[in-house]
Amino acid sequence: MNEDLVDALAQLSFAVQGAMTEIATEYDLSLVQVRMLGVLRDREPKMLELARHLGLDKSSVSGLVDRAERRSLLTRVASEDDRRSFRVVITARGRELIDAMVERFAAQVEVMTGGLSPAEQRQLARSALQIALADALRHGVDPRIGLLTRNAVRE
Amino acid sequence: MNEDLVDALAQLSFAVQGAMTEIATEYDLSLVQVRMLGVLRDREPKMLELARHLGLDKSSVSGLVDRAERRSLLTRVASEDDRRSFRVVITARGRELIDAMVERFAAQVEVMTGGLSPAEQRQLARSALQIALADALRHGVDPRIGLLTRNAVRE
DNA sequence: TATTGTTATACTCTATAACTATA
DNA sequence: TATAGTTATAGAGTATAACAATA
Numbered sequence: 560m561n562e563d564l565v566d567a568l569a570q571l572s573f574a575v576q577g578a579m580t581e582i583a584t585e586y587d588l589s590l591v592q593v594r595m596l597g598v599l600r601d602r603e604p605k606m607l608e609l610a611r612h613l614g615l616d617k618s619s620v621s622g623l624v625d626r627a628e629r630r631s632l633l634t635r636v637a638s639e640d641d642r643r644s645f646r647v648v649i650t651a652r653g654r655e656l657i658d659a660m661v662e663r664f665a666a667q668v669e670v671m672t673g674g675l676s677p678a679e680q681r682q683l684a685r686s687a688l689q690i691a692l693a694d695a696l697r698h699g700v701d702p703r704i705g706l707l708t709r710n711a712v713r714e
Numbered sequence: 715m716n717e718d719l720v721d722a723l724a725q726l727s728f729a730v731q732g733a734m735t736e737i738a739t740e741y742d743l744s745l746v747q748v749r750m751l752g753v754l755r756d757r758e759p760k761m762l763e764l765a766r767h768l769g770l771d772k773s774s775v776s777g778l779v780d781r782a783e784r785r786s787l788l789t790r791v792a793s794e795d796d797r798r799s800f801r802v803v804i805t806a807r808g809r810e811l812i813d814a815m816v817e818r819f820a821a822q823v824e825v826m827t828g829g830l831s832p833a834e835q836r837q838l839a840r841s842a843l844q845i846a847l848a849d850a851l852r853h854g855v856d857p858r859i860g861l862l863t864r865n866a867v868r869e
Numbered sequence: 870t871a872t873t874g875t876t877a878t879a880c881t882c883t884a885t886a887a888c889t890a891t892a
Numbered sequence: 893t894a895t896a897g898t899t900a901t902a903g904a905g906t907a908t909a910a911c912a913a914t915a
Binding site (some may be wrong): 770797 | 904905906907908909912913914915
């Protein structure tokens with residue numbers, strides 16, 4: 560296997576996650592809270608759906624939602640059809656935060672990729688997306704589920 | 715900013731980190747424990763140096779080292795020069811583990827990048843390394859430390 | 870006094886198992 | 893019985909502040 564590629568992908572992933580974590584920290588949030596808000600930008604899932612989106616156990620999500628609700632980033636809204644469940648809905652404040660963080664992240668990506676030519680940037684985007692897409696499929700996951708950035712719903 | 719690139723890098727980083735985490739889990743380790751073992755492959759740092767390598771507070775590293783030592787993955791070896799401190803040294807067992815995990819990770823990268831042509835793989839490695847390198851420099855970090863576990867350090 | 874490392878404390882995040890309420 | 897969600901419990905990981913031992 561191409562050692563350089565292994566090394567490069569590992570390092571790149573730490574650099575990108577590091578940037579995300581720094582930005583999350585600026586807003587006093589953890590990375591998983593940011594991911595959750597990212598999911599909630601485009602969806603109003605029930606708890607189990609949210610757990611599946613995040614790849615976590617429902618009990619873990621109970622706590623995540625508790626803490627986010629305490630900070631008024633989202634609310635639990637009763638379901639009409641099933642009185643056991645409800646929808647998790649992002650608040651205006653939560654949306655403000657995630658939008659601001661995504662904007663900051665985009666700016667940071669611009670800094671990080673500034674050394675690449677436009678053609679290299681396009682090629683990088685293509686390759687990265689292809690890898691991520693194939694990986695999502697291999698894991699039987701909805702590949703439209705974005706993580707941080709707006710969930711590019713490319714039908 | 716190129717929305718696609720932002721999205722692609724975020725998703726790629728989660729895919730790569732997910733692969734690493736899966737492999738770590740196979741060995742019943744956390745990602746941070748794997749990173750620590752990676753650092754210790756090439757170094758016998760004191761606690762503060764290790765903390766700097768991992769970007770963590772010294773108190774956090776105390777706990778990490780405790781748990782790893784309990785599992786015989788590393789040992790604390792007394793310093794001759796300074797009786798307050800010691801060196802953190804990976805054990806044969808710890809080295810076996812990290813070597814096996816890195817090998818597994820390389821195989822996984824091969825799977826993940828299988829859809830790219832050799833030329834695309836080379837280009838991806840070039841771009842990713844350049845980004846990681848520039849990022850390390852921006853963070854005032856020794857860019858020689860690389861490799862999966864040889865992570866860039868954030869001060 | 871300054872530095873190295875640990876400990877006390879307090880959170881977040883995570884999973885498993887047991888539980889409640891509803892279907 | 894089965895499902896949606898919470899709670900009890902346990903443990904890892906993290907930081908801050910206070911501490912001990914050594915420099």
